[in-house]
Amino acid sequence: MKKDKCLCEADEVLIFPCSGGSNVGQIANETAKRLSSQGIGGMSCLAGIGGHISGFAEAARNVKKVVAIDGCPVHCARKTLEHAECPVTVHVVVTDLGIRKTSDFHLDDKDIDKVKNAVKEKLKK
């Protein structure tokens, strides 16, 4: 955890990757980690939203921007957030960027950069 003393410097952007069980789900996860490390936003926990943990959902409802990164067209991250009444501001789908869904977990940095740049571009708008 980057903030180990006080959590009151709230992130203006929360990032929810689907973190699914495929290469694209894990590319989404790795992208969120890297964006968070770079201070673009705070990576949050989609499982917390799905698990009805009120702290996660309430934070997502009150933040300026919510980013959902989905691996594939099933759109689990976006749907989970919307089901919890957390509006999604930016939605990026890894397979829409020409990355094929497989069960090979050897991730390519170029793919992660591509997704990272797509999120950054959409956040500018």
Place this chain on the structure above:
Amino acid sequence: MKIEILGTGCPKCKITEKNVRKAVDELGIQAEIVKIEDLQEIVNRGVMMTPAVFIDGQAKIVGHVPSPNEIKKLLQKK
């Protein structure tokens, strides 16, 4: 009713506690007010942004200082 204020003790968290106490006093209701300052306990509750206010175990405010009126509205819904 149990109201928990989650925050590590910085000025924002102190204002939140003050506003919660003010709201409770003005409504004249009975409530147990508990301050949680332990960072590990805060994050274990799924809170990554403070201050936070839980009412009867549910997060109602996360990541901003609520006004007394905002707290009153939440308490009146209970």
